Amino acid sequence: MLLNYLKIAIRSLWRTKAHTIINITGLSLGIVCCLLIALFVVDEFSFDNFHKKADRIFRVYGKERIGGIDQINTVTPFPMGPTLKDNLPEVEAFVRFVKTRSQIKVGDNQFSETVTIVEKEIFDVFDFQLVRGDRKHALDKPSNVILSEAAALKYFGSSDPVNKVISIEQLDTFTEFTVTGVVSVPENSSIEFFLLVPDQNLLKLYSNERLTSWFNIEPETYVLLRPGAEVNKLAAKFPSLFERLLGKEDFQNSHYGAGLQPLKSVYLGDLPQGLAKISNPKYAYVLSAIALLILVVACINFVTLSIGRSLQRAKEVGVRKVVGAARSQLIIQFIGEAVIVTFLSLMLGVVLSIIMLPLFNDLAGKNLHIYFDTSTLVLIGVLLFVIGLIAGSYPAFILSGFKPVSILKGKVQGGSKQNLRRVLVGIQLAFSVFLVTCTLIMRNQLHYLQNKDLGFNKEQLISIQVNVPRGQRLSERVARGFDMAEPLKIAISKIPNVVSVFTASHDFGTGAWTSVGFTDENGIYRTFNLNVVDADYLSAMKMQIVNGRGFIEGNESDKRHGVIVNESFCKMFGWTNPVGQRIPGKDFTNHEIIGVVKDFNYGSLYSKVQPLAIVEDGRIIYSGIENINIDNTPVPKVMVHIAAGATATTLEKIKSTWQNLTNGEEFAFTFADEAIARQYRADANLGKIVTIAAALSILIGSLGLYGLASLAMQGRVKEISVRKVLGATEQSLLILLSKDFIVITIISLLTSIPITIYAMNNWLSGFEYHVNMGWQVFVMAGALSVIIALITISYQTIKTAWTKPVDVLKYE
Incomplete structure (x- = not known):
């Protein structure tokens, strides 16, 4: 019986080759979209699932109320992890991730890399696989370092790096570290790192005051809860704990506390970005809707053409019913035809998916692969069943419902089916x-995003990060960075085709600018952004002064006391003529607003321009603030405008100059327009x-x-x-x-x-x-x-x- 059904189905499909090809082509294209987007969505929702204890791992975030404004930070004070473990029995272990930019020497080569400092318990909490080395003892000594697979390949090629030595800059000196392992970091991990060193190195880079302070936030802290621990009950203990730690008055003023975010929701969560990689779930939802839409369009194709062919096959149905065919048999016959078409479409769709996967990876920014494992086969089976059933069931019931007498007398009417076909095609269109x-x-x-006038000159602009070792206060590191940048500016300015050279704490498109907060003289909490620059900054960037003046090179008063604000800063305080005024906070040192710059989009176009203060000496602002939030290091960058048409040769000369003056530091730069586009x-x-x-x-x-x-x-x-x-x-x-x-x-x-x-x-x-x-x-x-x-x-x-x-x- 089944063999007979198969023969009839194949003959029927072969007789209407054009419609069969249309159906198979349409369905296969819909299946390609569905398969590729399913790979993307599954990957997005699979982040961090490879950790066996993922259900018990939580990221700690801090929350406080400043000036009546609730703020959440996914980076925490250094004492957060130890305090939770020591005071709450539900916490089994903690791991802090601290990232710092350092110079790395491997033989005669020098690189600028991000080093991650972490507790040795990382391998007890997380399931990162050590492909070389002993995971239990790889971080036992302060001088041990673990390389990621990417770092091992970069530094040592295909040779075994274990027991080899690299040097990492700490403060102003290079310290030798022995490679004790190579770790594999899966692509679907929100936690990423290049080099791992043990937490004993924190004492070399940070003062004891900073490591014990509750007012400096830098590490991302994760805790592992004991089996059976209830998150809600644990979180209920936080208020009393922080009230005891901070004192009743400080606690009541700040409402400081902590929250716990499940590890599995870090990547697609709604908390501010910390050190971990995050993504917006809307892209997965939008792509899922597109895949479903395309598949629906393809299924409508099938239904439309099947209904259209129903009148042509009416006599076949009538004759088969007269000779004894039951309606159920006809339904099976026609659904079988739909399943055959769907199966052929699936096979073609899988082949096309494999061919188009590299293009899709490029568009999605992924490195996805099609593995014919259980989940993939289940997905293909579900698609075969659902599409075959949905696309074939309606035509099957319509065809099998014809009455033999009406059919053989030629009285089958197709008007309603014609209207239905029109509706379906209309939906499709x-x-x-x-x-x-x-x-x-x-x-x-x-x-519009690519061509909007942002209010500054971003063309042919490169940014080079100055390397200032840790170990000093922030204001001292920033000041030292400007001192180190000065000889670089002088040397680079002499290179042909260099249009301008200047220095600033922040560039464009690489992260948020320093955000600071203070309480003004009326008791209102205010926040604004800060950029520390040199005197050439505004003119080189072609920013427009709408009131007052810009900085004057060599004017010591400007350097010690001058502040330039943007229009949004003036609107925040309702100023119409701010020149000569001061920022209304009682703790700021002596200063004066000397000019107003027209609002420029220093952030992304996702958000409006925020109030901004520009100074030559950051201590003017640091002296009067209560809070500071640093997403992107304020250590200065040397920024260079290069003449069009001479980019490659000029970059080579800048690189040579840079390496000569920095004793061989890696020359790493970013183009401003490319960084902005990446946003x-x-x-x-x-x-x-x-x-x-x-x-x-x-x-x-x-x-x-x-x-x-x-x-x-x-x-x-x-x-x-x-x-x-x-x-x-x-x-x-x-x-x-x-x-x-x-x-x-x-x-x-x-x-x-x-x-x-x-x-x-x-x-x-x-x-x-x-x-x-x-x-x-x-x-x-x-x-x-x-x-x-x-x-x-x-x-x-x-x-x-x-x-x-x-x-x-x-x-x-």
Whole structure:
């Protein structure tokens, strides 16, 4: 019986090869989207799941109320981990991650790297695999270092690095470390590191005051809870613990406390970024919706064409029923055909997925692989069952429900099914128009992000980080960095094609600028950002002074007392003429606002311009603040504008100058425009994926429209022949045949508009600065859809309009 069903299914599909190919092509494209995006989504939600104790590992975050404003930090004070372990029996162990930038010497080579300081218990809490070395003793000694696989390859190539020596700069001297292991860091780990050294090194880099202070935050702290410990009950003990530690008055003023974030929710969580890698879950949800949408479009194709073929197969159904076929057998037969088509589509889809995976990885910023393991086979099986059942069940029930008497008398009516086909194709086209319109809007927004005047000159601008060893107070490190940068500035300025050289604590696109907070004279807590610069900064960056003046080179008063603020800073205090005033905080040293710079977008365009103070000496600001938040090191960067057309040769000369003056330090730089563009990489990649999805949706929708046109024209051949006999012109027949499809396309466009407006308003709301959607994109999308529809159906309409009446009507 099953073999007979299979033979009939294959014969039926072979007789209608064109429709079979359309179905297989459409479904396979939908399956490609579904498989690739499923890989992405599964990877996003798999972060940190490889740790066996992940359900018991939590990241500690600090929370406090400053000036009536609740603040959360995912980096914590140094005492946080030891305090929780010593005072709360539910805490089994803690691990702190502290990242610091250091110079590394390996033989004659020198590199600038991020070194992570961590407790040796890291391998008791986390399941990072040591591919070389002994995980129990690899961090026993202060002079031990563990390399990541990437670091081992970079420093030692394919040779075994264990027991080899590298030197790490601590304070002003290089200390030798022995490599005791190589660790593998999975790609789906939110915790990343390049070099690991034990926590005994903290005492060499930080003062005891800082290591015991509750007011300096730097490490990310993780705790491992004992089996059976209840998180809610543990968190309920925090208030009394911190009240005892901080004192009742300080605790009541700050409401300082801690929270616990499950390790598995760090990557896709909603807390501020700390040291761990994070992502926005909206991308996974948006891509999932796109995959489902494309698959629905492909399934609609199948249903549309199957219903269209129902009248052609009506007599087959009638004869089979007359000879005794039960309805259940017919349903099995037609669902079987759907499963065969789905199976062939799946095989083609898997092959195409493998071919397109490198392109998708590039767009998604991933390194995904297709493994034919249990989960992949289950996914393929589910797709086969669901698509085959959904795409095949409705046509099967329609076909099997025909009454034999009506069929054999030729009384089967197809009007309702024709209307249903139109509705399904309309839905299909509405999805396609929606994606096309979204693509146009996203492209406009991304073009706006790339070309908006940010208020400064970012072209041909490079940034080079000055290396200042740890061990000093922040203000001293910043001041020392400017002193170290001065001879570099002088030397680089003499290189041909160098337009300008200047120094600043912060560059663009590499992280948030230093944020500080203080309570003003009215008792209101205020926050603003800070950048410490040299006197050349504003003029070299072509920033506009709208009130007062900029810094004057060699003016000692400007250096010791001068402050320049932006327009947002003035708005914060309601100032109309701030020149000559001071920041209204009682603890700030003697200073004076000498100028106002026009607001410029030093942060990303996701948020509005924040109040900003620019000074030549950071101690002016440090003296009066209560809190400081550092996301990106304020140690100065040497910034250089290079003349266009001479970039490569100028960079080589700058590199040579740099290495001569820094005793061979690694020359690492970033282009400002590239760093700024990276801020929007996720949205740019999403835009590319939506563009590809729109193209696939149009292709699939066009296949469906072509199939519908083909079936519709077959049913109208005699009508057209009669019209031609009665005098209808071919032009009028083309308009008549195309009219219905154009109407469907226009209705689809109108249906998609409110959906597009809702979706794109949500997406654009993530940007403080964005384009308006405008009616033009909808007109463009509509025109494009109409043109594609006309091209798609043109062959069938022209073929039908040119039919010779004699060839059709001679049988009547």
